[in-house]
Each structure stands twice: as C-alpha cells, then as structure tokens.
Amino acid sequence: MGQTTTDHAWSEFWAQQGPHGSTGCLPARWQSVFATLERTWRTFASRLPQGASVLDLATGDARVLHWIGTTRPDTVLTGIDLAPQLPQPPPGVDLRPATAMEDLPFPDASFDAIVSQFGVEYGDTPQVAQEIARVASDDAAVGMVIHRGDGAILSHNLARAEQIRWVVDEMGLMAKTKAALNDEQPPWPDATAMVAAIVEQGRAKHGDRSAAWEIPEAVRRSLLMGAQAGDTVAGLAALLDRIEAQARNELARIASLEAACATADARDSFFGAFAAAGLAVSETDELSDAAGRVFAEMIALRRA
Known part of the structure; x- marks a missing residue:
C-alpha cells in the first residue's frame, strides 16, 4: 500500500512527537481529555484475563498500551501503525510501524484483546473489521475509542x-x-x-x-x-x-480527522461492517472532558 499525502502528514507528525506523553490533536491545556481516556483504558485493562495478549491498531505513540501495561503488567503488548516513523515505544511494547490495519501480519486467533484509540475509523472499515475478527480469539475483548462529528x-x-x-x-x-x-x-x-x-x-x-x-x-x-x-x-x-x-x-x-468523523458517524455502515465480520456491539459510552464536552465514544464489541 503506497503512502498518501495524509499518511505522509501523520508520519511527519509522529516523527516529531516525543514519547507517550505527547498531546496529539489537542492542546496540552485539555488535560481532562487525556485523564478521561486514561481512566477508560485502565478500566478496560482491569477486566482482561491474566497474561492477555493485546493488539493496538493505529497505535501512534502507544499511549493506550502504556496505560494498559502499567495497569496490568502481566499483559503482552503489540502495537501497529501505518506510519513508518514512530516515537520510541514504552518498555515492553512490540511496535510494528509501516503496518496496515487492513492487512495484519499475525496468525488467526492471536490476541485476547484488540484496542484502538482514534484509529479504526481512519481505515477501510470492512477490511479492518474482518482483520480484527480474524486475529481475535473466540472470547476476545474489542475496545475502540472513536471520534464523533459533534465532538470537541x-x-x-x-x-x-x-x-x-x-x-x-x-x-x-x-x-x-x-x-x-x-x-x-x-x-x-x-x-x-x-x-x-x-x-x-x-x-x-x-x-x-x-x-x-x-x-x-x-x-x-x-x-x-x-x-x-x-x-x-x-x-x-x-x-x-x-x-x-x-x-x-x-x-x-x-x-x-474530519473524514474519520464522517466514517464513524455513519453508524449503520460503520457498525454494519463489524456485524458482517461477526462482531456485535456490547456496550457504548460517551466520553466527556471536565467541562462536560463530549469528545469521543468508547465502543465495546464481542463475537456475535
């Protein structure tokens, strides 16, 4: 898969970022957004089985894996991202740059949990959903934080x-x-x-x-x-x-980002792609900052 102008922009972005403390697409003053995201993923991690293998799609600076790993040091952490240049990952993370969500280099049923924060909606949703279903174990937990077009x-x-x-x-x-x-x-x-x-x-x-x-x-x-x-x-x-x-x-x-929001907001087709891959939505949760501004949604999926 060749690198588009957008891919290049994200490669440049991550190449300039520091470790997992960077602020991504928001100013540093929005600390409550990051606090909400961290709390969300630590709760997700607390429910994983012992020694769970976790795959993070479009991992970026691997901050989600950092939160999961520090909550559950027993987990085995892998992150992939299409960008060829990424920041140094947190300790214990197997990072795979230049790797597409639509073509994961892992055997079937490889992971006990698959996560993504502002990632899946940037890809080809039907292909990504099929790949998630393929590499997920039968009882795997799938958690996605996705953008919203009406979000902050x-x-x-x-x-x-x-x-x-x-x-x-x-x-x-x-x-x-x-x-x-x-x-x-x-x-x-x-x-x-x-x-x-x-x-x-x-x-x-x-x-x-x-x-x-x-x-x-x-x-x-x-x-x-x-x-x-x-x-x-x-x-x-x-x-x-x-x-x-x-x-x-x-x-x-x-x-x-605007295109990704549009993808996530088209709920029938977005969730329909996962349903077609055998993954059903089991829970949704709006995420808000300290001022009450909704900025994203946490989606949990399980095999249907």
Whole structure:
C-alpha cells in the first residue's frame, strides 16, 4: 500500500512527537481529555484475563498500551501503525510501524484483546473489521475509542484549520516575508515589522495562542534570530518553506480527522461492517472532558 499525502502528514507528525506523553490533536491545556481516556483504558485493562495478549491498531505513540501495561503488567503488548516513523515505544511494547490495519501480519486467533484509540475509523472499515475478527480469539475483548462529528476534538481542529488557512493562504505570510527579505538588507527591519503586524492581526482575529498567532510569531522570531546569527536570505527562505510544510501537513491531518468523523458517524455502515465480520456491539459510552464536552465514544464489541 503506497503512502498518501495524509499518511505522509501523520508520519511527519509522529516523527516529531516525543514519547507517550505527547498531546496529539489537542492542546496540552485539555488535560481532562487525556485523564478521561486514561481512566477508560485502565478500566478496560482491569477486566482482561491474566497474561492477555493485546493488539493496538493505529497505535501512534502507544499511549493506550502504556496505560494498559502499567495497569496490568502481566499483559503482552503489540502495537501497529501505518506510519513508518514512530516515537520510541514504552518498555515492553512490540511496535510494528509501516503496518496496515487492513492487512495484519499475525496468525488467526492471536490476541485476547484488540484496542484502538482514534484509529479504526481512519481505515477501510470492512477490511479492518474482518482483520480484527480474524486475529481475535473466540472470547476476545474489542475496545475502540472513536471520534464523533459533534465532538470537541473536531470542532477544535476545524477552528485551527481555519486559522492556518487564514495566515498561510489568505494572508500569504511566507510569500510576503520572502519578498520583503529580498527588498532590504539584514537585519531586515521592515520585513520583521510586517510579520509583527500579521502576528497582531492574527491575535485580534483568532485569539492569543491560535495558529493565526503561532505561525507568524514563529516567523517573526526566526527573522530576529536569523539576523543575530548572520543567516542568509536563502537560509531563511528554506526555513519559511519548512514552516509552511508543517502547516500544510497539519491541514492534511485535520482533513483526515474530519473524514474519520464522517466514517464513524455513519453508524449503520460503520457498525454494519463489524456485524458482517461477526462482531456485535456490547456496550457504548460517551466520553466527556471536565467541562462536560463530549469528545469521543468508547465502543465495546464481542463475537456475535
């Protein structure tokens, strides 16, 4: 399976993340979201049989396996992800990068539990469901935390996408900055002042610490530091290209998030794919943050 633009965006994302403490698609200030997720998976882990073998689909930074493993040190933990580059996994986790959910490299009935957090809905649901059913033991527990289109995660990320498009496309920050750099000599005071003005426009239009503030502020600081370090215009232009590439990678990730929400929200076809594979929904539970905002849903499945 070749790597799409979205796959590349997620590979870049995970390559830049630290260990399992990274915050994924939410700002670090949303700590209650992570607390709810951790509590959910620790409860799931507490119900597993002794020595259970656990497979995590689209594991990312393997934080779910970290929570399961620290709750139940007797479990045997394996994680797969399509991204070819992933952060260092927690101790005791067998991590398999560049591995598709639709084509799992494991024998039939290999696992006592199969889990996924914001993963299954990114794949080809019928194929993923068939693979889950194939590698699950007869009495395996299947637990999935899935996105919701009406959830706080998507709304936060759609707002962020709007902010990124404003600064990168509507304001044309990178092109304007490159042109301004070419029009004057270091330390480029006019170019820096122009970028600083966009920083303030972004703050006024979208708020302090928004992407509309964050991206031009990164450019402004780059110009100041570049002047102090004696950087060339060519060097700064290359840095601006990298900043823009990161912004467009984030837009690709948000687009894939929106598509994943749509997949999960089409409940008849989504759950129907699992029913066709012989897996029935046994329990559902809405997940909310401390402010009461629903952000996801925990789905438990068992063989029908």
